Amino acid sequence: SAVISQKPSRDICQRGTSLTIQCQVDSQVTMMFWYRQQPGQSLTLIATANQGSEATYESGFVIDKFPISRPNLTFSTLTVSNMSPEDSSIYLCSVDRDGPGTQYFGPGTRLLVL
């Protein structure tokens, strides 16, 4: 498996502000992913973040709203920009380890936007 940490674990933010979420892994990984899980819903992929290249965003998610950094093989950040109450959700990072496709999730960041 993998040891994955996220910061912050939760936050309450005002609309119009931005929040940067950090994801740290205990060893180098090629693939990192960011997902959103709205209350009572499934996980929706936001983007794939590979080190040394631009993140690849899924339909409905844009870089201006969710800029992602991947400065090295153990770390990534996701910023939720110009937040609105609709951005209230759990944001999870995941990493691809232990064989192609095997993904482990971080503990998530619970975001509430007022």
Next chain:
Amino acid sequence: GENVEQHPSTLSVQEGDSAVIKCTYSDSASNYFPWYKQELGKRPQLIIDIRSNVGEKKDQRIAVTLNKTAKHFSLHITETQPEDSAVYFCAASQAGTALIFGKGTTLSVSS
């Protein structure tokens, strides 16, 4: 792109009974099919997975079957226990790419 359908959305069983959750996928190129268990307030936890070169995989009380021709795969839990109560998600991907998740099944095991 890939689309994953999951049924049922809720499932209630008595302790000791078996539970079966079914998923279908649309992209024939998908070759990796994991199952995650998510307890309330916790992260999704990988419980079992199967790759397209295998038809069935078992780990104690949990088994997964895959029918590539029909593009469906199922999770089987035998001798259910109250601690099996959780939301279960199936997913599909081409190995090395992002997972596409089903909508989840809330399993309730009553004692």
